[in-house]
Amino acid sequence: MNKPIGLLCLLLSVLLLFDTSVMGQNASKITISGYIKEAGSAELLPGVHVMLKGTRIGTQSNNYGFYSLSFQAQDSIEVVYSFVGYQVFSQKVHAKSKSVTINVDLKPSNQDLEEVKVVANSIEQQKLSEQVQMSQISIPIQQIKEIPAFMGEKDVLKVLQLMPGVQKGSEGNAGIYVRGGGPDQNLLILDDAPVYNAYHLFGFFSVFNGDALKSVELTKGGFPARFGGRLSSVIEMQMKEGSKQDYHVEGGIGLIGARVVAEGPIDKQKRSSFLVSARRTYLDILTQPLIPKEQKGSRYYFYDFNAKLNYDFGQKNRLFLSGYFGQDRLYVRDMQLQSKLESSIEWGNQTATMRWNHLYSDNLFSNLSLIYSKYDFTTSSLQSNLDAIGINNFSLYYSSGIRDLGAKFDIDFLPNPIHTLKAGALVTMHRFTPSAIELQDDVASRYKDAVENIDALELGVYVEDNYKPLPNLRFNVGLRYSSFSTSEKEYHNWEPRGAMAWTLPKDWALKASYAVMNQYIHLVSNSGASLPTDLWVPSTNLIKPQRSQQVALGFAKDFPERQFSITLEGFYKTMNQIVALKEGSSFILNGSIQRFTQTKTQESPWESNMTAGKGRSYGAEFLLQKKTGKFSGWIGYTLSWIFHQFDELNFGKEFYPKYDRRHDLSLVGIYHLKPNVTLSATWVYGTGNVFTIPISTYEVYSHIPGLNQTGVNQYYNSAREIPDYRERNNFRAPPYHRLDVGVQFHKKMKKGHTRTWEFGVYNLYNRKNAYFYSFKSTYNTTTDQTTKSLAQYALFGIIPSATYSFKF
Structure with a gap:
């Protein structure tokens, strides 16, 4: 090393x-x-x-x-x-x-x-x-606040879904899929700390409170050497620092939740400031009158809390402390005469960052960050049944998670306009808890299946140079070294990076980039929907690191007089050693249950349930964007193909993953009709998702031994219906499209504070977009035959919302 x-x-x-x-x-x-x-x-x-x-x-x-x-x-x-x-x-x-x-x-x-x-x-x-960086998108926070939102909840990740190259998951889901990559291949950074599960309410909302954010930037290709650890994208978010001049409070109340942000100076010299932000849903309160008496106590809610402190020691030193804490909690209670059930599911993130900025000279800047990040998921269930024998108690406890401790050091050296150098290192100590499950039953005794914690060390060292040899030619060249080690295995890789921008007459530019990325941690999912039950696991002897190579070529054009720009990019990406669960596998019970006796059984490795394959994606992206002015917004279009191939899935043949979409179009408009009235609308269209459905079924008959009423041995006939799927993801849903609209009314009050009423409608024309499919059986009494038909189910229709916001 x-x-x-x-x-x-x-x-x-x-x-x-x-x-x-x-x-x-x-x-x-x-x-x-x-x-x-x-x-x-x-x-x-x-x-x-x-x-x-x-x-x-x-x-x-x-x-x-x-x-x-x-x-x-x-x-x-x-x-x-x-x-x-x-x-x-x-x-x-x-x-x-x-x-x-x-x-x-x-x-x-x-x-x-x-x-x-x-x-x-x-x-x-x-x-x-004139920027060498390509495949990068930044969205002004003000635009995020003005775009129509699902149930009135402003969501950074859902706004990113409206950008070219970023595919949506299922209806209403905040998960993002960038240039053919899965949700685990996106590095989400909040003040230098990685966030491992960025979703509330099983993926319908993200954990990021837009009121607490200062900037959002998405990089989906042409990665500078300072970024590593994921294959598909980097979403870098910076929290606000808090005003050093005055105290401010802002917040809002919507249909399902409320939020508040407070900021201001700490000392009289105004060298330090604070910011605190909190958000909570009150779904648990709203639904209580609808819950039956037997289920009183059942509830669901989530909350977020952000905090940041900073101190200015002068021109050369600054200190920042920031943290995020969020939790989802679901409780289910069912009290019957002869049975009792109490279950809970909890998941959440915790991050903390301490950053020290130091200025060595007028052209040498450094930042040192100490980073903590943790994600955990737990579920428990206690059930009691009263029968003729007595009371039988059953309990279940399951947990998984990941915890990081890290340090990051970066320097910026700016000797002259020709060269801008960056270099640094990041070391992270991971602790994985792949799965731990414990069951106890009064009849079946006690069982436990626990995978021990796995510790790993990840290291990244990089150097990059922005070089401008000619007035109209710019390069960003860099090299990153990365390594990953556990007690059993070490991996070492070099990651070359390169980007070029050639400025042409009339504000045109030709851009190209190449990047190699390695990913040493993996998300194992049964659904592909970014559920909290998904597991983070490390690379091991059996599971190799994921690796990608991406090339991109494009044009950029500025229209300064009209305040908008156009980008057109084509990309090709290959991915190796991507992981998935084998057919019929489950990451919860792993087939290695161990009884609590003096004799321990041999545990089979959890890696045996996983399989590795490869993927490729290619396509073209178009973006016309206007960030300022009375009218702003963008048009984004993506044409792409995604293929996966696993030797142990789909008979070894290539298949389209669920998030493959041939066409994806987003139209976003924000219009300031008057100084106090803002209109906004988004319209999205996309090729339908793919599903795996059976194309036929057949019945299998068997003879099952048993005892008749007299106790004599005999065989019973049994028939099972077996579905024939033929191929994985063999059915594509109809196209997805939806129109959302919103209007904001602002008013400045006498005492200097402002209030805003916002009214919005999600899915204005009530499009019934496919969420899932199932077969319905219909019996015809005339012909004495049963026929089956494929039924499509939608999740959301038209949903109005109203939000009241304030600031003073």
């Missing part, structure tokens, strides 16, 4: 020496650096474009709002700062020294309800055609 790290350190040293020599040859250079914040709250802003007016020399602020820009000394130069949703700011610099610190406060472009400001783009504003 030391050899790969040493090689990366040597490569980084060579790059640093090269840039140092370049700087030595240009002693007359000036470096401008500082932090970019939001005016009024002092929130640090990532991704702000910083550019010298009249030139193509520029940079971007990093995730912590820091920027550094070096250029040839001049008597006077104007620096322009621009960011989507904020007013453009410019600063003239009269350089009298080689190092200039400029901290900037950007004003939101629509901070007052009385006026909707539309800021015209200029050549200095950020252009998609």
Whole structure:
């Protein structure tokens, strides 16, 4: 392991020496650096474009709002700062020294309800055609808040489903499938901490409260070397830091839940701030009158809690503490005269991050993060039955989960506009609890099936360079080394990355990228619906790491005068060692039940229930996006094919996975009709999901031995109906489409606070989209025959919603 790290350190040293020599040859250079914040709250802003007016020399602020820009000394130069949703700011610099610190406060472009400001783009504003990164999408948080939502609950992941290259799961589900990958192949990061199960209510809502988020960015290809550990996408989310200037409270009440966010300064010097956010559903309260008397006590609810503290020690040091805690709880109670049942299902996430930013010089920035993440799932059941023998008690307890302890160190070195270097390392100690089940029965004694905790160490070291050899040519080249080790097995892999952007006349750009990704942890699922019962398991001797290679080629075009951009991309991705359960396997009982006796039985490994295969996906994606202005939104279209092949599934033949869709179209529009009225609508269309249904059935007769009423041995005839599926996922549902609409009424109250009423309708024209299928039997008395027909069932029809929001 030391050899790969040493090689990366040597490569980084060579790059640093090269840039140092370049700087030595240009002693007359000036470096401008500082932090970019939001005016009024002092929130640090990532991704702000910083550019010298009249030139193509520029940079971007990093995730912590820091920027550094070096250029040839001049008597006077104007620096322009621009960011989507904020007013453009410019600063003239009269350089009298080689190092200039400029901290900037950007004003939101629509901070007052009385006026909707539309800021015209200029050549200095950020252009998609000038970014080397491709296959990356960012959505302004304000747009997320204005888009119609299912039951009025704003959901980041459901908004991402409206983007090209991102497939939806089943109806209403927040699960996402990116460029042919499964839900486990998406790395979801909240303030540097991975989130392993991002769903509430069995997948219908995500765990991320939009009111507490500052930025959301999806990367689905062309991955920079700093990202690793998953095959398909990275969804990076940053929480708000809390206002350092004033105290604010905002929240809302909807049909099924309520939320609140509070933020403000901690000390009088306004160097520190806090933010706390809470959300809870009250489904348990609303449904109580509908629950029968025998089932009183049954309930379901979920809650989220976010918190963040930060302290500014000055220009060189900043400290951030953040955490997320969420839980789903389902209780079922059934009290009958001769039986009693009490069951519960609980699952939830916990994350905590401590981050320290340090500025070594005006062009060398570092971040150190200590990370904790945990996901666990438990279910228990206690049942008592009264019969002629007496009371028989049965109990069940099952649990699974994953826990991470990690440390991450990153540095940004910005010596000159030609090179921007990044390097770092991430080490994570995983602890897996694949499954533990315990059963106790007064009649059948006591059983236990427990897989011991599995500890693993994952390491990633990377170096990447944004290189601009020519004014219209940019490269991002990088190399990542990753390793994964348990007590029985070690894996080591190199992951080369590369991206190129060639700027053409009239704001066109040609882009290309290549990335190799490795994934050492796997999600084992019976359903593919991101249920809490799904298991996270590590790579072992029998289960190899997943590996993908992806190439992408595309065009980007900016229309500055009209404030929108167009991207067109084609991709091809191969995936190896992807995992699935064998036919008929279950990850709960594993076939290794062990009786509590003095003699222990031989346990079979849980890996034996899994099988590995390969996949490939390819397609084209189109996105027309407008992020600002009176009218905003996007049009996204995806044409794609996905194939899986497992030697032990579908007779070894290729098949379409459930989330394969040939066509996927999303139309999203947001219109500010008046300063206090916002209209919005989304229309989605997609090829139907595939299902596995039997194409025929046949009956099998057998003779079963038994005793007749007189106690004499005899054989009984028995018939079983056996379905013939022929192939996996052999049926495709009709196309899916749906229209959602919403309207928001804003009003500024006398005491300075604002309130918003929002009314929305999900599935406006009541489309009955297929959720599942089953066969219905119909008996004809005339012909004395039974016929079967395939019945389609929908989950949701038209659903109205209303939400009241406030802010003061």
